[in-house]
Amino acid sequence: MTTYETMAYHLETERLILRPWAESDAAALCDLLAERGKGTHEVEDIRKSIAEFLAATAETGIALLPVERRAEGDFIGYCGLIIGRSTLEEPEIAYELFQRVHGQGYATEAARAVVDAAVATGRKRLWSTVGPWNAPSLRVLEKLDFEQDRVATDAKGEHIWLTRELP
Helix, strand or coil: CCCCCCCCCCEECCCEEECCCCHHHHHHHHHHHHCCCCCCCCHHHHHHHHHHHHHHHHHHCCCEEEEEECCCCCEEEEEEEECCCCCCCCCEEEEEECHHHCCCCHHHHHHHHHHHHHHHHCCCEEEEEECCCCHHHHHHHHHCCCEEEEEEEECCEEEEEEEEECC
């Protein structure tokens, strides 16, 4: 089994800071998840999820990180690497941002920083799975040189598998 370097847990771009989760992120994460339109979440449950994110990061060496705008200092979503439907050796990139900040290039900027962090771990490939209805996410992945691999259906519905080879 190949061993990988631990992913950097603090990433900075021109406009963004990606950093480890804090318990104080729970209310904002509740609000973000509520935008999905699939019900609301209790802050206490989200605090438990944050603890699980931190434990998974410690165990796997990869991380899903909160995204903040540098100038405003506000939580606008998350971006990072997860096992998801993939593997630790070839993890998935995942991101979700508040609708109010869509269309400003933040997802691409954050995801580019995460791709660079994945390269630094020594990984050779990343995956992403996206619903076919999610054109904005598909555009972000296209900008990052992800290519469609296949379309599959599971218990959560149809999704497009995309992949990107890393240098």
